[in-house]
Amino acid sequence: MAVYTEVGDTELDAFLAEYDIGEAEALKGVAEGVENSNYLLTTTKGQYFLTLYEKRVNPRDLPFFLGLMDHLAARGINCPQPIHGRDGGTVRTLAGKPAAITSFLHGLSPHRIGVKHCGPVGEALAGLHLAGRDFALKRPNALSVQGWRPLFDGSRAHADSVAPGLARELGAEIDDLEANWPTGLPAGVIHADLFNDNVFFLHDRLSGLIDFYFACNDALAYDVAICLNAWCFEPDRSFNATKARALLQGYDKVRPLGDEERRVLPLLARGAALRFLLTRLYDWLHTPAGALVKRKDPLEYLAYLRFHRNARSLADYGL
Amino acid sequence: MAVYTEVGDTELDAFLAEYDIGEAEALKGVAEGVENSNYLLTTTKGQYFLTLYEKRVNPRDLPFFLGLMDHLAARGINCPQPIHGRDGGTVRTLAGKPAAITSFLHGLSPHRIGVKHCGPVGEALAGLHLAGRDFALKRPNALSVQGWRPLFDGSRAHADSVAPGLARELGAEIDDLEANWPTGLPAGVIHADLFNDNVFFLHDRLSGLIDFYFACNDALAYDVAICLNAWCFEPDRSFNATKARALLQGYDKVRPLGDEERRVLPLLARGAALRFLLTRLYDWLHTPAGALVKRKDPLEYLAYLRFHRNARSLADYGL
Secondary structure (H helix, E strand, C coil): CCCCCCCCHHHHHHHHCCCCCCCEEEEEEECCCCCCEEEEEEECCEEEEEEECCCCCCHHHHHHHHHHHHHHHHCCCCCCCECCCCCCCCCEEECCEEEEEEECCCEECCCCCCHHHHHHHHHHHHHHHHHCCCCCCCCECCCCHHHHHHHHHCCHHHHCCCCCCHHHHHHHHHHHHHHHCCCCCCEEEECCCCCHHHEEEECCEEEEECCCCCCEEEEHHHHHHHHHHHHCECCCCCECHHHHHHHHHHHHHHCCCCHHHHHHHHHHHHHHHHHHHHHHHHHHHHCCCCCCCCCCCCHHHHHHHHHHHHCCCHHHHCC | CCCCCCCCHHHHHHHHCCCCCCCEEEEEEECCCCCCEEEEEEECCEEEEEEECCCCCCHHHHHHHHHHHHHHHHCCCCCCCECCCCCCCCCEEECCEEEEEEECCCCECCCCCCHHHHHHHHHHHHHHHHHCCCCCCCCECCCCHHHHHHHHHCCHHHHCCCCCCHHHHHHHHHHHHHHHCCCCCCEEEECCCCCHHHEEEECCEEEEECCCCCCEEEEHHHHHHHHHHHHCECCCCCECHHHHHHHHHHHHHHCCCCHHHHHHHHHHHHHHHHHHHHHHHHHHHHCCCCCCCCCCCCHHHHHHHHHHHHCCCHHHHCC
């Protein structure tokens, strides 16, 4: 929840003059997203979403992110669609920050995840993978296997303060995953952060996908593995195979997973759990108590990691 | 900026079933207000504002606040209008908190206050005072003269850490104001917090007044005195008499200030400056560094207080 940069009424009017979406009638800072400042913008022509990109987003990545949303929206994916200014561009400066306007998506994120959500999520993820196939720009995944050791190095010394033996367990895990991480899987654009707060539903139908600011190029099945972590564990940290089956069957309906992808899925899921564990651990150890951003418990993902480490095949995932 | 209480999609649907405003299509936590959790709610019928009342609001005050908004809206004041449920009520429980839905007001708060804003603010304040005359409920002003000494007692011991000599200056100020505070002035419902973030403009016309959660019964001229502090000082803390004249003339156009009100206005303005100084000082000393709420510099109001202390008549306020 965050609005880091305030936008004045006169600078907003000047900014909007570069677009053809009417005049500002309301601007509300939205308590959403931890990376950027987000505003809900109401103009004489409708509702829009205004994002000011803060320091955690590299401005050089913006053409990828905004180009991707444009590309996906043009292919029928319900995602925020960048609004082009009169000069054709989608990024300009507001209050000293790079800023963009997108369409406003209707829908609500499911708070209590049910099996009924998992099938549509699988379908939507596969749809996104297919729609992204011919997107021309590339962005490497800085949070995949080659990024984990440096990330861990920033937390290792204090990891055992979070749980005894954690440093040793994570070190062994990284050794193992580095040695066995699969290569050559079908790759393309992945969302890389498709958690429930990034998926909207309306009347039990999936109505939109948002927040493409972790999107990158990687193995498509790794995105499925992220979703298994994001959607299929219960609040008591137990794995719900019924949810996993629904998610995987939904995905398969639109883009069937290949044999090799199915074989390595438990390993990819283990890597995905480690990835979120490592960023949460880093934030846990480096965020001052009482800061604006709420810290999330890294140990949740330790439980997930252990589940995936013990899984042997897709039978453990309900298939 | 705050959303303290999260609202789930299913509990929102159940809550909305008690109203006749359609079904939820979007819910965005708004980074606005430090007292309550606020959401912008989009339904199939339009845009609304949803407020969950947090611990700093006394639930027993809600009939006053919501009744007042109803009363004012019915008399043509552009303020949030409470939406009545099917049972006629405006307050019910959501996510364990008292909650209400109001209409959504269009407009933007002016960030850089100009003379052009001050006349309309004066007019709107006077209009609010006239419209509130026959409102039946009463709420005493806990932050008027009798509340200042107890508030100061909570900060006195550490006041000098903020500015040397501050404790002594404020103590003398309270003695003086307690001895000379006027009584018997025309009284009624006052807004008591009409700062620029609580006033909306659209195309240089005042389009709405919001945030009635400090509203109470007190001398009407004290509300004018609050606005002199809120609207007429420059960023360098100097007083802008042109803005004050515009504000007072705007007010006079709708409800002319009486002779006694004009005579005591500098004293009321001094009291109003002290009131905001004291709450800011208290928050400054009692808010942990890095907390969700941004602390505001109390010394700004020390400068205002000294200006009003030296003012002798309305000539110092541009009249």
